[in-house]
Amino acid sequence: MAYTFTKDLETGNQLIDSEHRQLVDAINNLLAACGAGKGRMELANTTKFLQDYTAKHFSNEEKLQLQYKYPDYATHKRYHEDFKRVVAGICAKLEKEGPTIPLVGEVNSTIAGWLINHIKKEDVKVAAYIKGK
Numbered sequence: 001m002a003y004t005f006t007k008d009l010e011t012g013n014q015l016i017d018s019e020h021r022q023l024v025d026a027i028n029n030l031l032a033a034c035g036a037g038k039g040r041m042e043l044a045n046t047t048k049f050l051q052d053y054t055a056k057h058f059s060n061e062e063k064l065q066l067q068y069k070y071p072d073y074a075t076h077k078r079y080h081e082d083f084k085r086v087v088a089g090i091c092a093k094l095e096k097e098g099p100t101i102p103l104v105g106e107v108n109s110t111i112a113g114w115l116i117n118h119i120k121k122e123d124v125k126v127a128a129y130i131k132g133k
Contacts, residue, residue, distance in 0.1 A: 003024050009120065011127030016057075016061060016123065020057075020119055026046055027112040029046065030104070030108065041099070044099060047094055054083065058084070061123070062076075064126070083114055083118070087111065090110075
């Protein structure tokens with residue numbers, strides 16, 4: 001099941017929303033590859049992209065939060081650090097075990113679920129705060 005970037009995922013910040021779209025697209029590309037029986041082949045590309053891109057994206061978000069003195073910055077940063085550890089763990093599994101079907105499933109459920117939930121619950125709060133400034 002592909003993810004759709006709907007209104008409830010928009011933060012109203014053009015940079016953040018465009019980066020979120022790219023993250024959702026990466027998950028959807030993996031899902032499409034799975035549907036075509038090529039999920040294991042696409043797994044390395046997706047995990048590498050997620051590892052690199054989330055670092056860039058989280059850095060951009062955190063700079064905005066500092067710029068606008070977001071009061072819950074420390075908690076939000078901790079969420080980002082936790083997620084980076086999850087992605088690093090998946091990358092380590094991939095390196096150790098290779099592209100397994102269970103690992104594809106873990107990326108699809110864990111990574112996609114976390115991103116969507118984080119955007120809807122946390123990033124929209126940041127965006128609302130910034131809009132109010």
